[in-house]
Amino acid sequence: MGKVWFVGAGPGAEDLLTLRGARIIGEADVVIWARSLVKEEILQHARLGAEIVESTTIPLEGVRDLYERAVREDLKVARIHSGDPSLYGAVMEQIEVCDEFGLEWEIIPGVSSLGAAAAAIGRELTVPEVSQSVILTRRASRTPMPAGEEIVSFAAHGTTMAIFLSAAKPRALQEELISGGYASQTPCAVVYRATWPDEEIIECRLEDLADRIREAGFTRQALILVGPGLAAGGTRSHLYSPAFSHMFRKAEGEDDVTP
Numbered sequence: 001m002g003k004v005w006f007v008g009a010g011p012g013a014e015d016l017l018t019l020r021g022a023r024i025i026g027e028a029d030v031v032i033w034a035r036s037l038v039k040e041e042i043l044q045h046a047r048l049g050a051e052i053v054e055s056t057t058i059p060l061e062g063v064r065d066l067y068e069r070a071v072r073e074d075l076k077v078a079r080i081h082s083g084d085p086s087l088y089g090a091v092m093e094q095i096e097v098c099d100e101f102g103l104e105w106e107i108i109p110g111v112s113s114l115g116a117a118a119a120a121i122g123r124e125l126t127v128p129e130v131s132q133s134v135i136l137t138r139r140a141s142r143t144p145m146p147a148g149e150e151i152v153s154f155a156a157h158g159t160t161m162a163i164f165l166s167a168a169k170p171r172a173l174q175e176e177l178i179s180g181g182y183a184s185q186t187p188c189a190v191v192y193r194a195t196w197p198d199e200e201i202i203e204c205r206l207e208d209l210a211d212r213i214r215e216a217g218f219t220r221q222a223l224i225l226v227g228p229g230l231a232a233g234g235t236r237s238h239l240y241s242p243a244f245s246h247m248f249r250k251a252e253g254e255d256d257v258t259p
Contacts, residue, residue, distance in 0.1 A: 008110015
């Protein structure tokens with residue numbers, strides 16, 4: 001019957017592929033990957049004799065043919081996705097094809113570009129008493145946004161925003177963020193191709209965001225982070241506070257005798 005594994009390859013660096021992902025790639029009869037999004041070094045895990053399919057120019061219909069073959073020939077297929085398949089991974093339409101053919105499938109999670117970008121700038125995105133929520137979104141483009149999910153609507157919350165697939169029109173993005181409620185002095189970070197050899201980082205204020213992105217020449221593969229938490233410090237989590245008790249530790253001065 002065959003099976004398809006949707007493998008999250010991580011944000012770029014080949015050593016951020018999970019152990020499980022590497023094992024699945026090594027067991028696959030067919031490995032599908034996109035050169036434009038995934039480093040070729042990931043293929044070092046493929047077994048000798050595996051069929052390698054470069055999918056950059058292949059539409060869904062071409063992948064559909066491969067999945068139909070997997071059913072007929074009882075093939076194990078590793079479909080490699082950049083980052084984690086749950087975020088802008090175009091994986092649901094492939095799952096629907098698998099279900100149509102009765103082809104078993106499984107998702108192998110990967111390190112997301114969001115986690116990689118936060119690591120690159122050395123920030124925790126959830127800062128106590130400043131920002132305890134992270135909104136993951138994108139601007140409307142050829143893919144429209146559902147009603148109520150516009151950048152302006154989300155900006156009104158004033159928390160940390162991670163904006164994907166939106167570097168091509170930075171001026172419009174900047175205007176939407178400010179119109180939605182962010183102050184022009186709000187800190188921002190732009191991480192281009194996190195963990196790749198050509199990774200670049202921009203840190204600036206919101207009022208300078210568009211100019212800085214234009215100067216750098218980023219139009220794709222850049223994650224934009226916005227919010228007061230990016231520059232906040234001095235607050236402390238209750239987790240390690242001596243005055244805060246939880247099931248594994250009593251607060252200082254608290255009676256150690258369990259009633």
